Amino acid sequence: MKSTDNIYNFLIKEHPDDKLTTQQIASSVGLSRGVVSSYLSQLYRENRLVKSGTRPVYWMVRREVTEFSKVIGYNGSLAKIIKQCTEAIIYPPKGFPLIITGPSGIGKSYLAKIIFEEAKRRTIINKDANFVVLNTADYANNPELLSSILFGFKKGAFTGADKDTPGLVDQANNGYLFLDEIHRLPTESQEKLFSLLDSGKFYPLGENKEAHKVNVRFIFATTEKLDNFMLKTFMRRVPMHIDLPAFRRRPFIERFELVFHAFRNEAKRTGRSIEVSLDQLNRLVRTDKPGNIGAMENDVQLICASGFENVDENECIFVGKPGEPTIFINANSSFEKTSYYSDLIKDQVIKLQKKTSNLLNRESSLDDLSLAVDQMLKATKLMVDEVLIKDLKIKVYKNLKEFLGERYGVDLNLDEEKVQQIASAFSLGELFNEDTVQLSKNELQKSFKKRYPRCFYLFRQFILHTFKRSIREMDLFCFPLMFQNKCVELESIHFTGILLAHGRNTATSIQSVVNNLCGNYIFEAFDMPIDVSIHDINEKVQHYLNQKGQSKDGIFVLFDMGSLNQMFKEIKHSSDDELLVINNLTTAMALDIGIRIQRGDSFKQITKAAQKFGDATGVQYYEGLSDRDNIIVSCMSGVGISEEIKKMMAESLSGKEQIITMDYKDLQHTLDTHEQDFFHKTNLVITTTNIETNLDISIINIYDIMEKPGYQELKRLLIEAGETPGNVDHLMESLLKFFSLEGIKDRLQFLNPDVVINEAQQITAKYQDYYQAEFEGKVRLNLYMHLSLMIERMLIRSHKDNEYTEIPLNNEQEKEFFSVSHAIFKGIEIKYNFKVDDYEISLMYQLLKSYI
Numbered sequence: 001m002k003s004t005d006n007i008y009n010f011l012i013k014e015h016p017d018d019k020l021t022t023q024q025i026a027s028s029v030g031l032s033r034g035v036v037s038s039y040l041s042q043l044y045r046e047n048r049l050v051k052s053g054t055r056p057v058y059w060m061v062r063r064e065v066t067e068f069s070k071v072i073g074y075n076g077s078l079a080k081i082i083k084q085c086t087e088a089i090i091y092p093p094k095g096f097p098l099i100i101t102g103p104s105g106i107g108k109s110y111l112a113k114i115i116f117e118e119a120k121r122r123t124i125i126n127k128d129a130n131f132v133v134l135n136t137a138d139y140a141n142n143p144e145l146l147s148s149i150l151f152g153f154k155k156g157a158f159t160g161a162d163k164d165t166p167g168l169v170d171q172a173n174n175g176y177l178f179l180d181e182i183h184r185l186p187t188e189s190q191e192k193l194f195s196l197l198d199s200g201k202f203y204p205l206g207e208n209k210e211a212h213k214v215n216v217r218f219i220f221a222t223t224e225k226l227d228n229f230m231l232k233t234f235m236r237r238v239p240m241h242i243d244l245p246a247f248r249r250r251p252f253i254e255r256f257e258l259v260f261h262a263f264r265n266e267a268k269r270t271g272r273s274i275e276v277s278l279d280q281l282n283r284l285v286r287t288d289k290p291g292n293i294g295a296m297e298n299d300v301q302l303i304c305a306s307g308f309e310n311v312d313e314n315e316c317i318f319v320g321k322p323g324e325p326t327i328f329i330n331a332n333s334s335f336e337k338t339s340y341y342s343d344l345i346k347d348q349v350i351k352l353q354k355k356t357s358n359l360l361n362r363e364s365s366l367d368d369l370s371l372a373v374d375q376m377l378k379a380t381k382l383m384v385d386e387v388l389i390k391d392l393k394i395k396v397y398k399n400l401k402e403f404l405g406e407r408y409g410v411d412l413n414l415d416e417e418k419v420q421q422i423a424s425a426f427s428l429g430e431l432f433n434e435d436t437v438q439l440s441k442n443e444l445q446k447s448f449k450k451r452y453p454r455c456f457y458l459f460r461q462f463i464l465h466t467f468k469r470s471i472r473e474m475d476l477f478c479f480p481l482m483f484q485n486k487c488v489e490l491e492s493i494h495f496t497g498i499l500l501a502h503g504r505n506t507a508t509s510i511q512s513v514v515n516n517l518c519g520n521y522i523f524e525a526f527d528m529p530i531d532v533s534i535h536d537i538n539e540k541v542q543h544y545l546n547q548k549g550q551s552k553d554g555i556f557v558l559f560d561m562g563s564l565n566q567m568f569k570e571i572k573h574s575s576d577d578e579l580l581v582i583n584n585l586t587t588a589m590a591l592d593i594g595i596r597i598q599r600g601d602s603f604k605q606i607t608k609a610a611q612k613f614g615d616a617t618g619v620q621y622y623e624g625l626s627d628r629d630n631i632i633v634s635c636m637s638g639v640g641i642s643e644e645i646k647k648m649m650a651e652s653l654s655g656k657e658q659i660i661t662m663d664y665k666d667l668q669h670t671l672d673t674h675e676q677d678f679f680h681k682t683n684l685v686i687t688t689t690n691i692e693t694n695l696d697i698s699i700i701n702i703y704d705i706m707e708k709p710g711y712q713e714l715k716r717l718l719i720e721a722g723e724t725p726g727n728v729d730h731l732m733e734s735l736l737k738f739f740s741l742e743g744i745k746d747r748l749q750f751l752n753p754d755v756v757i758n759e760a761q762q763i764t765a766k767y768q769d770y771y772q773a774e775f776e777g778k779v780r781l782n783l784y785m786h787l788s789l790m791i792e793r794m795l796i797r798s799h800k801d802n803e804y805t806e807i808p809l810n811n812e813q814e815k816e817f818f819s820v821s822h823a824i825f826k827g828i829e830i831k832y833n834f835k836v837d838d839y840e841i842s843l844m845y846q847l848l849k850s851y852i
C-alpha cells in the first residue's frame with residue numbers, strides 16, 4: 001500500500017470527521033512533519049482531503065456528498081442509521097423494505113423522502129420515479145376505502161366504481177411508496193401487502209384473474225411499538241428496522257444545529273435576518289416536547305412571528321431579551337460547530353481546569369475535586385449527549401468489573417450515580433479534540449501522577465484498555481470521580497510488585513488471583529513470548545516503572561525462568577530502588593509476598609521470607625539506593641532545577657557516578673526511614689536547603705559552594721570520588737552560569753540572557769587573568785549578574801544624553817584599575833557602540849577591591 005494511502009486510511013478510520021493539523025497527524029502516525037506534509041499535499045491534490053485555515057492549516061477527509069449529507073446528525077448520532085438506509089437502497093437486486101420507528105415529529109417522513117432522493121442520485125431508480133405517500137391513519141375507520149386507494153379497483157368492484165382505477169401501489173411502480181402510521185393498517189391490507197412484498201404481484205379490488213405486477217420499494221413508518229400492532233408475518237418481510245431517537249436524546253450539538261436550521265428556515269421564509277440570543281437558542285435546544293423537532297420548529301416559528309410584529313421593513317427580527325449575547329442568522333448562514341456551541345461548554349471546562357489545578361496545589365482531597373467536577377457536570381448537563389453517555393456507562397461498568405476488578409483486584413466502590421457521572425465526564429471529552437482544550441500542557445496530568453501514582457497508573461491502564469488510546473486532558477476529570485473512594489487504600493502500598501512469565505496468560509492469571517485475594521493492586525504482570533530476550537523484559541519493566549513512578553520502598557520481581565543473575569543486573573542497572581528478584585513464579589510464592597507487602601512488612605522482612613522459599617529457587621536482592629557510586633541532587637524549588645543540575649554534572653564530570661535526582665520530600669523521607677547501609681554508595685548529596693539527618697552522609701548546600709570553603713569541600717569530595725580538579729572547575733563554571741541566568745532572565749528587558757552572560761564571563765576571565773586571581777563563586781556570580789545588567793543599562797543610556805560623573809582617583813592602584821578596565825571593556829564598547837563610564841568602573845572596583 002502507498003504511504004499516502006496509509007495516511008488516508010488512518011484519517012478515515014480514526015478521525016473521519018475531525019480537523020487536524022499536520023503536526024497532530026505526524027505525531028499520531030510517527031513520521032516527521034515534513035514527510036507527512038508532502039503526503040497530505042498529495043492527498044489534497046488528489047481531492048481526497050479538504051484543507052482549511054492558515055497557520056496552522058487543518059486537514060479533513062473529504063466525504064462523498066450524498067443526499068444524506070443534508071441530514072443533521074448524518075455523521076453523528078445518525079451515522080449508523082444512514083449506513084442502514086444506504087444498505088436498504090443498494091442491496092441487490094431491488095434493495096429491501098424498511099420500517100422507521102420513533103416518536104412524533106422526529107423526522108421519519110423527512111428521512112423517507114431523503115432515502116428516495118438518494119436512490120435517484122445513485123440512479124437506482126429513474127429521475128422521474130414517484131415518491132408516493134399515504135398516511136394510513138387518515139383511513140383507519142374505513143378499511144375498504146383504504147384498500148381501494150392503496151391497490152386500486154376494477155370497474156364494478158363496488159357501487160360507484162364506474163371505471164378501472166389504479167391505486168397508489170401502481171403509481172409508485174418503479175419508485176417508492178411511503179406508508180406512514182403503518183400501525184393503523186388493517187389486518188387484511190397487511191396480508192395483501194406481504195403477499196405483494198413476496199411476489200411483486202397484487203390484485204386490485206374486484207380483480208381476481210389478472211394480477212398486477214409492479215416493482216415498488218417500500219418504506220413504512222410508525223410511532224408505535226411494532227410488536228403491538230403488526231402481524232409477525234408482515235414484520236418478517238421487512239428486514240430493516242430503523243429507530244430514530246427522540247429530540248432530547250440527540251447530542252447537544254445536533255439539537256443546536258436543528259434549532260439553528262429552524263431559524264435559518266424562518267430567515268428564508270421572511271427574507272429577514274434574525275438576531276437571536278444564545279439564551280433563547282439554549283432554551284429551544286432543551287425542548288422536551290412530545291412533538292420533538294416538529295414542535296421545536298413550531299416554537300421557532302411562533303417566536304419569530306412575535307418578533308416580526310415590531311420590526312420595520314428590512315429590519316432584522318430580534319429574538320431574546322435586550323442586552324443578552326446574540327448571534328445573527330440569515331438565509332445563507334452556515335452552522336459552524338466550534339464557534340457557537342463549544343464556547344458554551346468550553347467556559348465551564350476551563351473554569352473546572354483552573355479549579356482542579358488550584359485544588360491540587362492546595363493538596364485538597366479527591367472528594368473536593370469530585371465535587372468540582374460534579375458542579376461542572378450539572379452546569380453542562382443539558383448540553384451533553386445522552387446516547388453517548390448510555391454507551392459509555394455500559395463500557396465503564398464492564399471495564400471496571402472485568403479489567404480493574406478481575407485483573408487488579410480493585411473494587412472502586414462506585415454506585416450507579418457515580419458511574420453515570422463518570423460516563424458524562426468522558427462524554428464531554430468526546431466533544432473536543434485535543435487542540436480545543438489543550439489547556440494545562442499536561443501539568444494536571446503530572447500533578448495527578450505525582451500525588452496518586454498508583455491510582456493514576458490504573459487510570460491510564462483503564463483508559464488504554466477501554467478506549468484503546470492514551471489519556472487525554474479531558475479524561476482527567478474522571479480521575480477524581482473514579483478513585484475518590486479508594487485512593488487511600490491504593491496509595492498505601494509502597495512497594496512495586498512485578499510478575500513475569502512466559503506463555504499467553506500465565507503471569508496475568510497469577511496476578512489476578514493474588515490481587516483479588518489481597519483485594520488491592522499489588523502486582524503488575526507481563527505475559528511474554530517464549531523467545532523474549534532479557535533486554536526486552538527489562539525494557540518492559542522500565543517502561544512500567546516510568547509510568548507508575550518510582551516506588552519509595554523497593555521492587556519485587558518474580559519470574560519463571562532464565563538467568564537470575566542477568567535479570568537482576570539488567571533491572572538493577574537502571575533502577576535506584578531496592579530490588580529483590582526471585583527466579584520462581586508460583587501462585588503460592590506471589591501470594592506470600594503479596595500478603596507481606598499488604599500488611600506493611602519491611603523490604604528486609606520480605607527478603608528474608610523469600611530466601612526461605614529460595615532454598616529451592618533463586619533469590620537475589622539488593623538493599624540500598626543504588627549499586628553504583630552515586631550523587632543525589634535534590635532542590636526544594638523543584639525537580640526542574642535538580643534535573644538541570646544533573647545535566648550539568650553529566651556534562652562536566654566523568655560519568656563514574658550515577659546522578660540521582662530526588663524530590664525534596666522523598667529525600668527527607670528516605671533519609672528518615674533508612675539506615676546508613678542504604679546509602680553506602682552515595683558519595684554526596686547536593687541540596688538547596690539544609691537537610692537534617694543523623695546519618696553520616698556528606699550534604700552540601702549548593703549556595704555554600706559559592707564561597708571558598710564550600711567550594712573546596714565540594715572539590716575535595718568529588719576528587720575523592722575520582723574526579724579531576726578540571727572537571728570540578730568546569731562544573732562550577734556551569735553552575736555559576738546557570739544561576740546567573742536564573743537571576744537576570746526576568747530583569748533584562750531586551751538583551752538575550754544567554755548571549756550577554758557569555759560577555760560577562762569573558763570580562764570576568766580577563767580580570768582574573770590580569771590580577772592572577774581566582775574569584776570566589778559568590779563574587780563571580782555577582783559579577784556575571786552585575787555585568788549583564790550593566791551592559792543593558794549602558795546600551796539604554798547610550799541613546800540618551802550622556803552624563804558623565806567625574807570620579808576622583810585616590811591612588812596608583814585605582815588608577816591602574818581604571819586604565820585596565822577601559823582596556824578590558826574596549827571590545828564590548830565597540831561591539832555594542834556605547835561607552836562604559838567611570839561610575840560603572842568605580843562599582844567594579846568596589847566589587848573586586850579585595851583581589852587587587
Ligand SMILES: Nc1ncnc2c1ncn2[C@@H]1O[C@H](COP(=O)(O)OP(=O)(O)OP(=O)(O)O)[C@@H](O)[C@H]1O
Pocket residue numbers: 070071072073102103104105106107108109110111180223261293294297
Ligand atoms: N435530521 C434532520 N435534519 C434536518 N431536519 C430534520 C431532521 N429530522 C427532522 N427534521 C425536520 O423535523 C421536522 C419533523 O420531521 P417529520 O415530519 O419528518 O417527522 P415525523 O417523525 O415524520 O413526524 P410524525 O410522526 O408526526 O409524522 C421536519 O420539518 C423535518 O424537516
